[in-house]
Amino acid sequence: MCGIVGYIGTQVASDILIAGLEKLEYRGYDSAGLATIWEGNIHSVRAKGKLYNLREKLAQVEMPSSIGIGHTRWATHGKPEERNAHPHQDNQGRVAVVQNGIVENYRELREELKAKGYEFKSDTDTEVIPHLIADILIAKSSEKITFLDAVIKAVNRLDGAFAIAVLCADSPNELIVARQQAPLSIGLGQGEFFCASDTPALVPYTQAVLSLENGEIARLTHLGVEVYTFTGERLHKVPRILNWSPSLVEKHVFKHFMLKEIHEQPGVVRDCLQAYLNQDCELEAEQISKKLAQKSADQKQTSPINLSIPSSWYQDLEQIEILACGTSWHASLVGKYLLEQLAGIPTIVQYASEARYAPTPLRPHTLTIGVTQSGETADTLASLAMEQQRRINAPPQYAAKLLGITNRPESSLAQLVPHIIDTRAGIEIGVAATKTFVAQLIAFYLLALDMAWHRQTLPKSRLLEIIKDLRQLPTQMEQLLQD
Ligand code: GLU
Numbered sequence: 001m002c003g004i005v006g007y008i009g010t011q012v013a014s015d016i017l018i019a020g021l022e023k024l025e026y027r028g029y030d031s032a033g034l035a036t037i038w039e040g041n042i043h044s045v046r047a048k049g050k051l052y053n054l055r056e057k058l059a060q061v062e063m064p065s066s067i068g069i070g071h072t073r074w075a076t077h078g079k080p081e082e083r084n085a086h087p088h089q090d091n092q093g094r095v096a097v098v099q100n101g102i103v104e105n106y107r108e109l110r111e112e113l114k115a116k117g118y119e120f121k122s123d124t125d126t127e128v129i130p131h132l133i134a135d136i137l138i139a140k141s142s143e144k145i146t147f148l149d150a151v152i153k154a155v156n157r158l159d160g161a162f163a164i165a166v167l168c169a170d171s172p173n174e175l176i177v178a179r180q181q182a183p184l185s186i187g188l189g190q191g192e193f194f195c196a197s198d199t200p201a202l203v204p205y206t207q208a209v210l211s212l213e214n215g216e217i218a219r220l221t222h223l224g225v226e227v228y229t230f231t232g233e234r235l236h237k238v239p240r241i242l243n244w245s246p247s248l249v250e251k252h253v254f255k256h257f258m259l260k261e262i263h264e265q266p267g268v269v270r271d272c273l274q275a276y277l278n279q280d281c282e283l284e285a286e287q288i289s290k291k292l293a294q295k296s297a298d299q300k301q302t303s304p305i306n307l308s309i310p311s312s313w314y315q316d317l318e319q320i321e322i323l324a325c326g327t328s329w330h331a332s333l334v335g336k337y338l339l340e341q342l343a344g345i346p347t348i349v350q351y352a353s354e355a356r357y358a359p360t361p362l363r364p365h366t367l368t369i370g371v372t373q374s375g376e377t378a379d380t381l382a383s384l385a386m387e388q389q390r391r392i393n394a395p396p397q398y399a400a401k402l403l404g405i406t407n408r409p410e411s412s413l414a415q416l417v418p419h420i421i422d423t424r425a426g427i428e429i430g431v432a433a434t435k436t437f438v439a440q441l442i443a444f445y446l447l448a449l450d451m452a453w454h455r456q457t458l459p460k461s462r463l464l465e466i467i468k469d470l471r472q473l474p475t476q477m478e479q480l481l482q483d
Contacts, residue, residue: 375411
């Protein structure tokens with residue numbers, strides 16, 4: 001995972017790119033670089049190590065260009081060295097590429113391009129991309145192939161999960177970006193356009209964002225953004241408006257984002273509880289118990305938790321399967337405990353990257369929950385898609401019921417599953433999950449309690465007591481932080 005940024009507009013591109021990379025430094029920090037087009041040529045500056053090394057180098061050069069791409073690297077192929085830092089260029093220096101992810105078939109492509117005389121200067125998988133685009137542009141030059149068509153042809157030859165941003169010195173007013181299983185969003189400004197692998201880099205400039213989906217490619221010019229499929233078909237996408245203030249991505253009084261986010265935890269829990277607990281829960285548990293006792297036993301009562309998950313989903317459940325990676329996997333282990341102890345449903349937690357290759361045998365009446373903070377974790381998405389696929393032709397009792405727990409309601413996960421629980425923790429920039437982990441635990445609590453209510457696995461008075469205790473949490477957390 002790395003950070004990609006791109007800019008085309010009227011301001012000095014290198015300033016915008018560096019500011020954007022600062023917001024994405026958490027995504028990769030073993031080297032960084034950027035490229036712009038100026039006076040008909042590509043100018044690139046790269047540096048090993050943290051971003052300030054790149055900033056220092058940039059202070060010594062002039063780059064008054066208003067188009068560019070930038071990258072903070074998290075190496076997968078090739079050591080963290082300057083020669084492996086992005087952007088990578090073709091041998092003529094006419095095409096520059098930054099990439100997030102892995103080109104799985106880079107060895108074959110490298111051999112093919114080497115045989116044609118292309119010289120490789122890095123050990124990365126990425127370097128095949130600029131050579132490939134240059135090769136297509138040269139081979140088809142008599143047909144007057146466009147820069148966009150050349151990139152479309154090139155991405156169709158790449159296997160793997162990647163997002164790229166590409167510049168071509170011969171098309172100095174175009175920036176091309178493409179997405180295949182690695183996130184990429186486009187920010188729409190007034191006469192200026194941005195791209196980034198994560199929205200924190202866009203928020204200071206615009207709230208209007210277009211998220212590319214897998215197999216989509218976009219052409220950014222001074223006039224606007226055109227989106228196409230990898231087969232070249234034009235798409236009409238509607239941007240969404242973010243509701244994030246630029247101050248969300250500032251550190252404020254805190255030395256680190258992680259510290260800031262730790263201090264945001266009480267607020268996150270409070271907001272989550274407020275969003276998902278019905279008003280009645282403001283009452284004291286005893287009062288509610290009395291109120292409940294007054295109602296006739298067979299009368300249907302609404303759950304005190306409002307997750308908008310159809311209660312029919314809970315009724316005949318025999319098993320819950322959770323798919324997650326990393327910190328979300330750890331939160332899911334707590335989730336298993338809650339789901340089993342409160343809702344009484346046998347639960348298994350699978351590491352999504354393992355489940356993709358070693359799925360558990362199909363069981364009927366299973367709820368599958370995918371947990372990913374970003375909603376973009378490739379293994380979690382792939383294992384959920386696989387689960388959906390293998391249940392399509394199975395008998396009805398095996399039908400897929402997919403639920404997502406994520407902090408990004410606009411993410412790929414939210415598009416993949418019919419229901420999500422939005423953990424509402426706000427942007428998390430710290431590498432170690434803090435507030436989003438806590439928010440996932442709250443989501444599991446609420447889910448387990450909602451199930452317990454509908455399945456009647458807990459006495460209502462006990463359930464309401466737990467809710468009352470949960471409501472104490474934010475104040476207790478504040479006290480702890482204060483101490
Ligand atoms: N695979 C590329 C490399 O090793 C990109 C890694 C990244 O996503 O930062 O350079």
